[in-house]
Amino acid sequence: MKEKGHNHEQHHVLALDIGGTLTKIGMVTQRGDVLQTAVFPTGATEDFTHFLGQVGSVFDSWRAGGQYQPLAMGIGAPNASHQTGTMETPPNFRWGPHVPLRESLCRLWDLPAFLTNDANAAALGELHYGVGRGMRDFVTLTLGTGLGSGIISHGRLLTGSHGMAGEIGHINVYPDGRQCNCGLKGCLETYASVTGIRRTVFELIARGGTHSVLSKYSFEALDGKTISRAALDGDPVALEAFAYTGKILGLKMADTAAHLDPEAFIISGGLSQAGDLLLEPVRQSMESRLFTAYREKVRVLLSRHRSEEAVLGPAALAWEGLGIEVP
């Protein structure tokens, strides 16, 4: 029945990318065409029911139109486990310790639903629809509110023994380093993320000694784009913040390479929009710390997915879950 009136290319899935800041919902075809999208603030620090209300409104309006019959739902969310269907103690959220995400969303639209970590979903998106097509071993790093990571090994998502692999944002930079929302100290994401670079900017301003346009901004008002723009204009604090962020990230990427021997890192998220401002210190720092066997062999690439295409990851998860190859 679902195929009536649709040709093969128009089969589609419902895909949700739930980020610390924004939630994106899309209808995505097998080829990765995004037929329709909706974006709204996730409300991570509000009630979970508030979030469900927002998702419900989008679902209702899309169903009311009648033109969509999605085959499945793919969901990417922070700390989500495909084994339990829940978000497990997501550090930047106040939705409780075990958020019954899959079950709650299925109640809003009754479909076969597949859930994974948002960053794992992003890795599947790169594998099937992005820069990772044709590669078998790579690591994605999403530098947004936090640092999400997904590992593709032997051409498939590395999930680990509890479905929770790929938390590179929580490897340690300094044992007594910055306080992380996860409760630990010195986690990589407290340095290498949009939030991390904002903290670095504030540290540099606090240290003093240089004039910076960024001293006009409150912590809440300061975003990644503002820091990038200031760096491109030659602001010394912004430039130093990118150099410091890139150096730390590059050092830790060398450690990741020593585990996985990846062909490439694929970088996405708000901070990646800074391009070479970030990538140059990253590449230099990573290369300086790479074990001999990997030197000059690991590429650092930018994701080509635009922000609104974050739904491609959850969509790829849904197609994989259905056992349907993407073209």
Added chain:
Amino acid sequence: MKEKGHNHEQHHVLALDIGGTLTKIGMVTQRGDVLQTAVFPTGATEDFTHFLGQVGSVFDSWRAGGQYQPLAMGIGAPNASHQTGTMETPPNFRWGPHVPLRESLCRLWDLPAFLTNDANAAALGELHYGVGRGMRDFVTLTLGTGLGSGIISHGRLLTGSHGMAGEIGHINVYPDGRQCNCGLKGCLETYASVTGIRRTVFELIARGGTHSVLSKYSFEALDGKTISRAALDGDPVALEAFAYTGKILGLKMADTAAHLDPEAFIISGGLSQAGDLLLEPVRQSMESRLFTAYREKVRVLLSRHRSEEAVLGPAALAWEGLGIEVP
């Protein structure tokens, strides 16, 4: 022809474990019975031809007996690549940058030969014959002259894009830390290995302030067993050396867990003979740094393989290479 006179259980492979200090050769059945072994100093700082001479003598004497018809040869060696058949710039060896190991050994006994990193071979040994049987996701750490590691993910060896994955010994502890033989500074194996703990003992003695029986030993004469024995006798320097080693190793194992979400770490090698002296600080330190999702879920186990059973890893590699399941 090879099966004449043998029943199924007696099929066997020739297995070589080439370590920084010792080389072990064995004839190993499918069930993991070691029919015969030979052990000799590897001579890593002498000529490669000297090593080949020693292997050749063992092969000659075993062939002369006439009772063995191995189906294949499995070889584990530091920095060995299954893709090229060579050892690539092995840090603790002076055999040149690209050692043509597979080709050279095949000239000594003409058999289908399978080569991998010694530590990857150890991981296969644990998967098929050891503590890892029945697990699908674990990491082996071999604490010997250096720190070797092998990663089993989704029930198979994680090899990476160039066959060189699993070099956890070369992740960074301190950016300006101890000089490693690989050329980098602060690599984990300069702390967490037999050589590493010897360096720690010497640092502690140099710092002064406590009497230690270990001050009687030269660096060359000091071995892991001596340090373990001193620790068991309550020697303060030896005890502090184990505490320090375990703390650093545990912190870094938490980072590895954040990549791979393993069910367990399986620890082997000379330093592992210290048992709880090492494992207690390791477990405590790892647990203190584990990301929430992994807490109290990652086991730290000792390998049950005795030192002479190091050939089980290369043997498992050979059976995998032949496509023959071990029972």
